[in-house]
Amino acid sequence: MPQPFSFISKVFAACLGIAVSASAIGAPRTVCTITVNSPDERESFRRNLPPGDYRFVELVERGRPDWLASACQQKVQCDALIISGHFDGGTEFYTDRHDNSEYLSVEEMERASCSDSCPGVFSQLKEVYLMGCNTLKTEARQTVTEDIVRGLLRSGHTPADASRVAGILGEQHAGTNRDRMRAIFKDVPVIYGFSSLAPLGRTAGPLLDRYFQSAAVPEIGSGQVSSKLMAAFSNTALTVTPGLSDAESKATLRRDACQFVDDRLSASQKVAFMHEVLQRDMAEVRMLLGHLERFAASIPPVQRVAGSTAAAFAKIAGDQGTRGRYLEAARDADEASVRTRMMALATNVGWLTPAQEQAEFMRTIADHVARGRVGRDEVDLACGRGRQDGQDPALRTLATGVLKSGKIAQAAAMACLGSAEAHARVVRAVTSTDADEITIAQAYLRHRPLADVGEVRSVASAISRMPASAAQVRAIETLAQQRVSDPESLRAIAALFPLAKSVQVQRAIAGVLIRSDYRVLGQADLARSLKQHRLKSPDGSDVIDALLRVLQAG
Structure with a gap:
């Protein structure tokens, strides 16, 4: 069956x-x-x-x-x-x-x-x-910017062709x-x-x-x-x-990227390939900047000056035509960070001396200040280069114009480069009612902390006179980042706690005190004040509770 x-x-x-x-x-x-x-x-x-x-x-x-x-x-x-x-x-x-x-x-x-x-x-x-x-x-971790399109036009592309090539570059190098x-x-x-x-x-x-x-x-x-x-x-x-296949257009980009990290290639071969990349259209060079930077930084100083590797670097340094096109593209970069990175690479390959690179950096910041294109990133960049002496006549003239304009971001950039007047303007912005100004002041003070006791006391006093508001909270939080040690300033901030009308202000005050030497205020007295005057927390334990535990443990 x-x-x-x-x-x-x-x-x-x-x-x-x-x-x-x-x-x-x-x-x-x-x-x-x-x-x-x-x-x-x-x-x-x-x-x-x-x-x-x-x-x-x-x-x-x-x-x-x-x-x-x-x-x-x-x-x-x-x-x-x-x-x-x-x-x-x-x-x-x-x-x-x-x-x-x-x-x-x-x-x-x-x-x-x-x-x-x-x-x-x-x-x-x-x-x-x-x-x-x-x-x-x-x-995308990388996009095509307007200056890249300008570079394509500068190299002879028609507007339509420049737009098409930019689109291809953006897709290929999105990263x-x-x-x-x-x-x-x-x-x-x-x-x-x-x-x-x-x-x-x-x-x-x-x-x-x-x-x-x-x-x-x-x-x-x-x-x-x-x-x-x-x-x-x-x-x-x-x-x-699926993984990338050789039939895809992005396989070419992988082959380029691999040339910089393939252990089977000698250092001199990789430097020669870097030279070949630098000779390409500057729009493509811009998109490959990250690869170029990482590779150039990976060559140890001893290896750079030895044998065939030194000879390969010498060929790049002597290529004045490529140098000129590269520096022109770098100076045209819209973003200060990209412009600075490109100049650093130019120094690395022998196209600029350290002094020339520093002059280019100063010009970059000055250009962005003059155009009103300064934000938090530019402030970080300017401060990250180290304090300047502020004696450059061009810098002093620029700083004078900035202070008249009243724009805090530009003032912060000038302060980073050594302008004492601009520094004072940024410090006053800590107690501004403008949230954007306080944000810039916070960025600046992370690089240039308040070192003068008089400044700390001035800020603490100004905070105590501010009306209860979100701006006051931000100002107190900015002061907390300075890890205040001055007793007079700490007393001024602690005296605000019983007067505070919001738990946000009290938390900000606790944030200052927990980072400071609160012993100068008397731990027992401070703990009693916190317990007596603290406002009810709407969302459980907070920094005030943490401060109380520290005080009681002491």
């Missing part, structure tokens, strides 16, 4: 499952793991995959900084790779655990991939699981996390990752368990996208993409 079709189907499916398992046992797949933070994802894979069909290799060797190189040298053949760790948005996988110090930098991954020094870990992969936030984020991971894991059929926030390990582990329970036959290492895995993570930002 013929068997029912359903029975035959079940027998066939069972036989197929046995065949698949037997095949896997004959050639077990290797799952490599890089666990720099939570082991939850790794342990879920380990629990649910048949031990006869899969073997696990943890590549991280605790306490060994070159663990990736060690794994590459051992020629471990990985079919699947699981990387578990926080991802900071572009530079490394890292841990938040105090008992771990391991991390995995994207640059190290790029070097291993480009150098073909890790054929087992990278070249045999069928699948990659990037268990960190933003690992496949598609947001998204997704692009970088696709380039690192070139030709890998399946790369899983997250386009935004990823679940923490304690959440991802159970989601993986749910996936394995729904998959009768394990799909790990098959090189096929798993619809069941995507379904298990449907409420997250899990996404999937």
Whole structure:
């Protein structure tokens, strides 16, 4: 009597499952793991995959900084790779655990991939699981700016062609996390990752368990996208993409980037390639600036002046035509930070002396001040170069104009470069009613803290006279960053606590006191004042409670 079709189907499916398992046992797949933070994802894979069909290799060797190189040298053949760790948005996988110090930098991954020094870990992969936030984020990290379009026009492109080329450059050099991971894991059929926030390990582990329970036959290492895995993570930002292929236009960019980090190339060969890049259209040079900077900075001073490497640098330094085009493009950059970076690279390759670079920097800040294009970034940039003597006649003339204009950001830039009058203007802005002015003052004072007791007392006194407001809170918070030690100033701020009409003001005051030498106020008296006059917190324990605990412990 013929068997029912359903029975035959079940027998066939069972036989197929046995065949698949037997095949896997004959050639077990290797799952490599890089666990720099939570082991939850790794342990879920380990629990649910048949031990006869899969073997696990943890590549991280605790306490060994070159663990990736060690794994590459051992020629471990990985079919699947699981990387578990926080991802900071572009530079490394890292841990938040105090008992771990391991991390995995994207640059190290790029070097291993480009150098073909890790054929087992990278070249045999069928699948990659990037268990960190933003690992496949598609947001561009670099965009085409107006000065790049101007550069294209300057080099002879028509307006229409310049717009077209700019669009291509923007797409090619966007530098998204997704692009970088696709380039690192070139030709890998399946790369899983997250386009935004990823679940923490304690959440991802159970989601993986749910996936394995729904998959009768394990799909790990098959090189096929798993619809069941995507379904298990449907409420997250899990996404999937293939690795970059040679047929794609971005493969050219990968080849360029690899030239700078390929360990098989000598330093002189890499310097010669850098020269070739610098001779290209300056619009493309601008988009490759990050690669050029990192490579130029990676050459040790001793190596720069030795043999063929020194000769390769000398060729760049002597290329006056490229130098002229490069400096013209640098001076035309809209962003002060880009202009400064380009000048620093010009110094690194021998096109500017340190004195000339400093003069270019001063010109950059002066240009932005004169055009009214100064914000927090420019203030950070100006202060980051170190205090100037403020004796340059051009600087004094510029500062005079800035002070007349009343614009605090420009004044902060001038103060960074040594203008005493501008410094005084920024200090007064701490107690401004304008939130933007206080923000600039905060940025400035992080670089140039209040060093004069008279200034600290003046600010504290001005704060005590401010009406209760959000501006007063910001002013007190700015003072807290200065870690006040002057007793008179601390008494002026502490006296505000009983008078405060909002818990936000009281919290800001506590923020000043907890960072200071509060013993000068009398710990017992201060604790009694806090307890007696504190306003009810709408959202539980806060900095006032923390201060009280410190005072009572003392």
